[in-house]
Amino acid sequence: MSVELLINAIIAGLLLGGFYAAVTVGVSISFGILDIVNIAHPAFIILGSYIAYIVNQTLGVDPILTAIIVLPGFYALGMVVYQVYYQSFEKRGQDALRGLAFFFGLLFVTEVLLILVFGVDYRYVQAAYIEYTWHFGFMDIPFRMLIPCVMSLLMVGLLQLYLSRTFTGRAIMAVSQDQLALQLMAADPIKIKRTAFAISIATASLAGAFLIVIQPVEPSVGREYIGRVFAICVLGGLQSLPGTVIAAMLLGVVESLTATFSGPSWAPAVSFGFLLLTLAFRPAGLLGR
Amino acid sequence: MRAFYFYVSSILVGGLFFAFARWLGNDYLFFAGYTVLQFVVLATAWNILGGYCGYVNFGSAAFFAMGAYSSVALHKLAAGVDRYFPESLVGFAKLILPLNIPTLIIFGGIVSGLVGLGTGYLTLRLRGAFFAIATLALAVVLQTLIVNWDFVGGSRGAYIIRPGEVPILGSYIQYLFLVMLVLAVVALAAARIIEQSRLGYGFATIRDDEMAAEACGVPTLKLKLIATTMSGALMGMAGAPFPYYIGYLEPSSAFGLAYAVNSIAMPMIGGTTSWVGPLVGALLLGIIQQIATVTISSAINLLIVGLLLVGFVIVAPKGIIGLVQDFMRERASDKGQPTWRSRLAIFANMRPGAR
Numbered sequence: 001m002s003v004e005l006l007i008n009a010i011i012a013g014l015l016l017g018g019f020y021a022a023v024t025v026g027v028s029i030s031f032g033i034l035d036i037v038n039i040a041h042p043a044f045i046i047l048g049s050y051i052a053y054i055v056n057q058t059l060g061v062d063p064i065l066t067a068i069i070v071l072p073g074f075y076a077l078g079m080v081v082y083q084v085y086y087q088s089f090e091k092r093g094q095d096a097l098r099g100l101a102f103f104f105g106l107l108f109v110t111e112v113l114l115i116l117v118f119g120v121d122y123r124y125v126q127a128a129y130i131e132y133t134w135h136f137g138f139m140d141i142p143f144r145m146l147i148p149c150v151m152s153l154l155m156v157g158l159l160q161l162y163l164s165r166t167f168t169g170r171a172i173m174a175v176s177q178d179q180l181a182l183q184l185m186a187a188d189p190i191k192i193k194r195t196a197f198a199i200s201i202a203t204a205s206l207a208g209a210f211l212i213v214i215q216p217v218e219p220s221v222g223r224e225y226i227g228r229v230f231a232i233c234v235l236g237g238l239q240s241l242p243g244t245v246i247a248a249m250l251l252g253v254v255e256s257l258t259a260t261f262s263g264p265s266w267a268p269a270v271s272f273g274f275l276l277l278t279l280a281f282r283p284a285g286l287l288g289r
Numbered sequence: 290m291r292a293f294y295f296y297v298s299s300i301l302v303g304g305l306f307f308a309f310a311r312w313l314g315n316d317y318l319f320f321a322g323y324t325v326l327q328f329v330v331l332a333t334a335w336n337i338l339g340g341y342c343g344y345v346n347f348g349s350a351a352f353f354a355m356g357a358y359s360s361v362a363l364h365k366l367a368a369g370v371d372r373y374f375p376e377s378l379v380g381f382a383k384l385i386l387p388l389n390i391p392t393l394i395i396f397g398g399i400v401s402g403l404v405g406l407g408t409g410y411l412t413l414r415l416r417g418a419f420f421a422i423a424t425l426a427l428a429v430v431l432q433t434l435i436v437n438w439d440f441v442g443g444s445r446g447a448y449i450i451r452p453g454e455v456p457i458l459g460s461y462i463q464y465l466f467l468v469m470l471v472l473a474v475v476a477l478a479a480a481r482i483i484e485q486s487r488l489g490y491g492f493a494t495i496r497d498d499e500m501a502a503e504a505c506g507v508p509t510l511k512l513k514l515i516a517t518t519m520s521g522a523l524m525g526m527a528g529a530p531f532p533y534y535i536g537y538l539e540p541s542s543a544f545g546l547a548y549a550v551n552s553i554a555m556p557m558i559g560g561t562t563s564w565v566g567p568l569v570g571a572l573l574l575g576i577i578q579q580i581a582t583v584t585i586s587s588a589i590n591l592l593i594v595g596l597l598l599v600g601f602v603i604v605a606p607k608g609i610i611g612l613v614q615d616f617m618r619e620r621a622s623d624k625g626q627p628t629w630r631s632r633l634a635i636f637a638n639m640r641p642g643a644r
Contacts (some may be wrong), residue, residue, distance in 0.1 A: 088603040097339070097417075105596075109599060265433070269429070272429045283415050
């Protein structure tokens, strides 16, 4: 085990972790804050990847720029999904079992539709920075990892500012704790939840673009991310975005070390093993209250 | 007496289908029938935990695959008796190996039951959502283990050469079909017995209000562990004969998402509160899928299942059984049953603003 290899693996893990933060932040909002178990989140991310891919192939637009342009579309999609979820499950008070089945169905239908339309071939995008790599002595920093990482940390930072500084943001943090108090503050809890869920889906657009910049994408890639996303979310303490970033970095590094030293075929087991261990021994997360 | 009718009629229906398919002389009917029956077992097994207790298991494929791979492991063991056993035990090992299908089914059930017990023990003390996510994770962890385990073929997969003939019946697929038929009846009988027993009422209290049940002294964790173990064991039993059915088993087919989706969709569409629901759902969806696979394509039939699942969950949360019961109640209006009008009055009194 050489030191150079170790340091490079850690750097790659940190960059990967930054990207994982972008993937997870949506679930931290929907599952952590709103208590909506949106296991279909990875499917929306893959949808974002494919939109970035189509626009990149036909118009040659940068994938991340595309994601920013289609953000309102994902926001609207999130509002629609929440409205359906609210009308059919939350209002009737049977959100647990059937809500889970609903999101599982969404995940599955999205995946099958993408397979029917695009097939199971791996798709990738072209952008000037993807091929570029910085070398510092023995350290390599590929731009296809660095740019998603930086952008994702920026996104999580902005979201954290929004949640802690604005009225709506604070209302989102409060909505799962005391809906009545929220109503007394003249905020409609349903509307607040809808906004929050829409934001969580909107982050999937960006995360999808990052994903396809980092690696080629095919429809079933999303399933690998379910375990990662929830592992990070639970480990990060569900509600806290800084916790999410720390947990994402941790998982990124552990995964990268595993891939480097015992082969990439073991990497998926790492995140899911992490999740099982977290659930078993530390369900309140690293920074748990 | 009703139990007697249940056993007689299920054996009769199965027997009639078997005789009919033999009379047609078409082996395809046995292949298709096997798949449908396998889904009956999976759906019934899922419903013991999902429908009775209200805990969603997304990892049906993992339990199924553990059953299938325990058979593969025992098969490989039998193929290389001289290599894997010490000199003194070879004779004894040759005596009991290769195992017959019913024994393999019991082994598969034990393996998957233990996996279920372990997962349940780790995660069932948490909220239901965590258990659901953990089962999703479990499927990937186990798949990674199998992919990296060379003894059962790893990612290359394993070939299982099945015997060509069996005594009395002749064709091997007919034998497999009969085994699966018996397994399906056993699964349905188990679900029926649970439903009418104290255990079933315990499960129902967990489903309706776990906190209240716990407060009233229902041993919720113990009951949930029993349900997870039974459900997992039945799924493993459904998987155990699978390598002999398919002939070539690889991780991505054994852990296929189709099993996870179908075992959720079938009870949800049929109705989760009684053993009839999964049976109806599995027969209906299983047959639709067999027809769609032959006539359209296998990707489309998965899409149909997914859309039906989403649609039923939103529109008819009680499934087909619930719809039928509502319809029957409508018809029985003059027998003192609640009428549409009386229900409307109740409905009006219970509207959100009336509190």
